[in-house]
Amino acid sequence: MAGPGRKLVLDLLGQVRFHVPYLFFFSGEGVKEDSSGQHKAADDMRRKCGRQRSWLVWRWMLPINCLEISGFSLKSLVQVLECLRDDRDIERIANIGGLMPVPQARFTELLADIEPSATTKSRASGGHSGIREHLRTQEQFKNRYVSSFLSGSYARSTSIRPRTSADGQERPDVDIIIVTNFSTSDHPDDVLNEVCRALEDGGEGYEVERINKRSVRVETWQADMDIVPVVQTWNGYMIPDRDNGTWKFTNPPVHTSWSAEQNERFGGRFKPLVKLFKWWRRINPSGRRPKGFVLEKLVSLHAPISQTHYGEAFAQLLKNIYDAYGYLAAMDQKPFIADPADQSNDILGKVTLAQWKDFVEKVRVYADIARRAQVAEDMEEATRQWRRVFGDRFKATANVAKAAAYGGFATAAPVAAGYTFPNAMAAPANKPRGFA
Known part of the structure; x- marks a missing residue:
């Protein structure tokens, strides 16, 4: 088997995790022994596939009991082997037993590609760390500062690679929660303006892009950041809303x-x-x-x-x-x-x-x-x-x-690149009694 057919079977095998708790041993003469006791299923596969096919005479050992693909069974493997035997419908093998036409590896590759890069994550870390330290130590604001933490998709590890900006950079969006000792009796406009002044620090600090409805926006070469002042309560946090002049309940750590x-x-x-x-x-x-x-x-x-x-x-x-x-x-x-x-x-x-x-x-x-x-x-x-x-x-x-x-998925890993079908007999180094 060669060409597209061989590639497809390798793609199919790429969805398989080989734990190999036991093996079925195939040969042109039939199944001599299998350690699981499932002689009937294995012998049925031998009869289905025929006795004289050269690829079976290889005595190729295949771990088939742990195919971690939804709906895949011994019966499905029989269908796969029938296709291989007849050298027909090879493109349809991936649909047998509920197999998916496109291997899992293509989706995990996409996930790896859309994951924020190590550089992006490093810059984001530097960006938000700088903002938090600045507000913690800024002379006019340090008495307002209580603590800080991150929220949003960056904190939840659900962010994807940032869009490329006009200057060709990929800057992540980071939400920074600043816990303060303001009171909900303070007007949201006054609170956000005070945060803005602390960030600018008389021209010695950060350049503020704008004051939003509930946050102050700062954009640096490292990251685009929304700084959100809150007041802690017994069951969460209150956030200022300058559009209607009130404070609203929120609880980012719960998210x-x-x-x-x-x-x-x-x-x-x-x-x-x-x-x-x-x-x-x-x-x-x-x-x-x-x-x-x-x-x-x-x-x-x-x-x-x-x-x-x-x-x-x-x-x-x-x-x-x-x-x-x-x-x-x-x-x-x-x-x-x-x-x-x-x-x-x-x-x-x-x-x-x-x-x-x-x-x-x-x-x-x-x-x-x-x-x-x-x-x-x-x-x-x-x-x-x-x-x-x-x-x-x-x-x-x-x-x-x-x-x-890519480490963010929990499923069968693809087989290593370079896997090939054997060109010679494969058999255990120490064959159990009864093997040919």
């Missing part, structure tokens, strides 16, 4: 711990799915909102928990979102989605009905495209459809070494 809990619930796949969802939104925008934490909440509510293949999980995520909200959007309605930090707060509060309807329609369109990618019988067509979903960064050929280096 951070909630995100970590979801990632554990999903077996380590929650945050990677969030990143894929965010990347899809960037490639296929429908407006400014929904974004950020709203997307994380949607993944938590509607992504399949046990599905380990990111392509299938993402296709199901989009379909589930549309199934849940499509009928409401058609009736010009938005759902209420509770904030984990405050069950009375609707996290869709800032999303207009028009924005929500555009988003739901975009989900509908791309749910269909993702499903087409999953059921495609041709690898090239499946890849083409996924590139419509995720853009040109979704590679036509997986870079196994790069994908394997």
